[in-house]
Amino acid sequence: MPELPDVEVFRRRLAATALGQPVRRVEVPDETMLRDTSRQRLGRALKGNVLVGTRRHGKHLLAETSGGGWLVLHFGMTGRLLHLQDGEPSPDHTRAVLHLADGSRVVLDDQRRLGFVAVVDDDEAYVSAQDLGEDALRLSYPQLRDLLRGRRGALKPALMDQSVIAGIGNVYSDEILFHARLHPRTSAAGLDETSLRRLHRQTRRVLRTAADRGADPERVPRTWLLPHREDGAACPRGDGSVRRFKMSGRGAFYCPLCQPG
DNA sequence: AGTACCACCTGACGGC
DNA sequence: TGCCGTCAGGTGGTAC
Numbered sequence A: 001m002p003e004l005p006d007v008e009v010f011r012r013r014l015a016a017t018a019l020g021q022p023v024r025r026v027e028v029p030d031e032t033m034l035r036d037t038s039r040q041r042l043g044r045a046l047k048g049n050v051l052v053g054t055r056r057h058g059k060h061l062l063a064e065t066s067g068g069g070w071l072v073l074h075f076g077m078t079g080r081l082l083h084l085q086d087g088e089p090s091p092d093h094t095r096a097v098l099h100l101a102d103g104s105r106v107v108l109d110d111q112r113r114l115g116f117v118a119v120v121d122d123d124e125a126y127v128s129a130q131d132l133g134e135d136a137l138r139l140s141y142p143q144l145r146d147l148l149r150g151r152r153g154a155l156k157p158a159l160m161d162q163s164v165i166a167g168i169g170n171v172y173s174d175e176i177l178f179h180a181r182l183h184p185r186t187s188a189a190g191l192d193e194t195s196l197r198r199l200h201r202q203t204r205r206v207l208r209t210a211a212d213r214g215a216d217p218e219r220v221p222r223t224w225l226l227p228h229r230e231d232g233a234a235c236p237r238g239d240g241s242v243r244r245f246k247m248s249g250r251g252a253f254y255c256p257l258c259q260p261g
Numbered sequence B: 001a002g003t004a005c006c007a008c009c010t011g012a013c014g015g016c
Numbered sequence C: 001t002g003c004c005g006t007c008a009g010g011t012g013g014t015a016c
Helices: A004-018 A038-046 A123-129 A141-149 A155-160 A170-180 A193-214
Strands: A023-027 A051-059 A061-065 A070-074 A079-084 A094-100 A105-110 A115-121 A241-245 A250-252
Touching: A004 A051, A004 A061, A004 A079, A004 A094, A004 A105, A004 A193, A023 A038, A038 A115, A038 A123, A051 A123, A061 A123, A070 A079, A070 A123, A079 A115, A105 A155, A115 A123, A141 A155, A141 A193
Parallel strands: none
Antiparallel strands: A023 A094, A051 A061, A061 A070, A070 A115, A079 A105, A094 A105, A241 A250
């Protein structure tokens, strides 16, 4: 689930509900969710402080605290960030909870525990250390063009490589390629300018639109691939049918008629 | 450099 | 009902 649009939804939720409020208490029932961070460090960074700002880089969500540190959240494959009112029950796989002064709380739920929580001193240093490429929504056309020209392999794995572009995962790489009418195996370096322009434009449009619709497969346009990710499903845009195949070990979906190659 | 495969972890689902 | 393989939207390591 959590690719750039999902994480952007979480960021907006965190910003809308938690900024400016003192954090009363922090719970992390499962310490293995903490990355390079002790419970004590997490508590020191948050308790009694307020979150003063949020930012997102790719699939990483960061929140600055009034103490000067940064809270980092990553959502793995099954993570989500919820805001619950006092009295609302926490979900089954709650991994971290920030109790806020108004009685509400921010909850990280993550069934498979592939996400993590961390505290770092500096956001820029963190992003650099993670070897993340430019965020997919801040990537200019010349940046995208130059990145892809320097690649040897196929387009889909290039889009998903977080050190090249940060934020695109398996589902949205398929969605972007569908709208850009490019086959997932298209050579990244071999694109002409028309295709590159289309790819850049569709990358921005798909990710922004998805985030604005809550990254909810039920709410994206019916003409998108996302609600039709099933081998043999009718292409939502033409006479073709959706095909599934394995690429870099994961299921890739595309329409052979819309995306020749 | 790119790719294939495995591991991490937990669960859902289908076949027998 | 139980067992087994397969699959799942992320990432990181290893081996070609």
